[in-house]
Amino acid sequence: MSISFPAGPWESWTEEQCIEALRQARWPDGFRCPVCQYPHCSVIRTRRHPLYVCSSCRHQTSVTAGTAMHGTRTPLRHWFRAMQWLGDESTSVELARILGVTYKTAWLIGQKLRDALTLEADAKKLSGDVAVTGGVYGWRCYSSLIPEPTDQPIVIGAEMNGESVLFVKLVQMDLRLAGNSRLLTRYVYDVYSELHVQTAFKMVKTFPLSRDAQPEASIGRLNARHELVRPYASRSWTEAFAGLFESSIVRS
Template sequence: MPAFQEEACENALFQAKWPDGFRCPHCEGSSFYRITSRSNRVFECRVCHHQTSLTVGTIMEGTRTPLEKWFSALYLMQQGISAKLLAEIIQVTYKTAWLMNHKLRHAIQVWDESRPLKGELQLYGDFYARPAMSGVFDPPDQRDQPAVVGASIDPESGGVAEVKIKRLPHGEFRRRSYDVECYGTFLWRHVTDVKSEIHSIEIVKQSDSEGVTEIGLIWRGVIGWLARTFGGIGPKHLQAYLDEFCYRINAGTNAFATLLNLCGITRTVTLRALVNKRRAVRSVRWTGQSNIRKKNVS
């Protein structure tokens, strides 16, 4: 892991927050003073004298953790580590590490929601089951979670161009049904406007006689990662972890730089909002027109 220096981190966050140069949030002025008698992260507009912090309006707003530790967390997010391991590496409490990881996941989720899938699609539905604890009865909301892997397919290579993995409502998805209606919530929420573009949707089934497709490997990959790294994830925060996994695929080699830019433009989320996060997924009926194919693969 690279050694991050506080001053270099401040300069990088400044560039992420104001890529076109400083802009006063009050008057849009571009000239500023750095307040040297206080924190180096405070700036004063030369025009209206409004003072603003470097972290205000970013995912790091209100933090007391040094930016160098935030940047270490950004870097380690590329490896998908647990909060426990992150806390040991950057020397913070588990609670702080957990909150940092989830704030970064929040920035990823905001980015994910702004990028709907388009063009030719492949869909693969299955159930995620958190490893059962021996001798402990799981309550109803801990049962298997239906989810769908959706991918935009590159028309030239035939490979996955972008991928999303999203939870589905229990009442909507059926284990042995592969009709497009089972994917209605996913299509309505995460696919671009069908009125402007007709999609070819290929529904991928499980079959022992065929090979493993790319989206099948992605599904196996996320299950293995959640089991190895966290011992499984409950339904409350499952979606955030699924989005994190997909982010690393979609962002590729630009994962660190992209996440840094997202941190600079995404407003923070509070611990209370994360703790009180609802886990229900609403069903939405799919009414779009599509060319639908089914393929028996695993």
């Protein structure tokens, strides 16, 4: 189950504010033991983060249990800032400079946040008005018909509501599907639809993506060409996916 916490900016938040935000997100109606659901607990405050001990079964839990931040020694305020900066596509080097931590710490934070984001996206299926398209990212206009290691076949599904994009799912496929529209179409209808779509959808014509473009720029060009997903072109990759951080990082 996913829970969310207040949106940023979080640059000026203290450690206590971060802990309180996580507590409110995990237990909006008051403490509930994750094991027996008992509503009362005692709190141990001598640790880095408060430890909640169930008054019934004595199970111990914390505000970071089951999240990407579980067991971290890095201040929570750095994690909150990282969520915001990763939404702006910052690299690990930039993140280390912004947070004032080592490159190794910044890389680990970024990796855990991205993993949490991936888990959330994988768990959700597209429904309602859905448009699906596919292509090859990294494809060169003058390359041979033989797939190259840089070719990345992908399928993109967009959950639509009129002129608004509600949710987007991008899935990487096997390299053998690169440039083969017949196999790509079969994959979309036999595999992608089974794993990622709940309702009927319309398949959009396959497309090549430029080799030197960043993923967000490539998808922007794609959506500008295809009417079914055109509204997404006015939104950046960051805007579309930043909201997922808030619902996927904290998990019970």
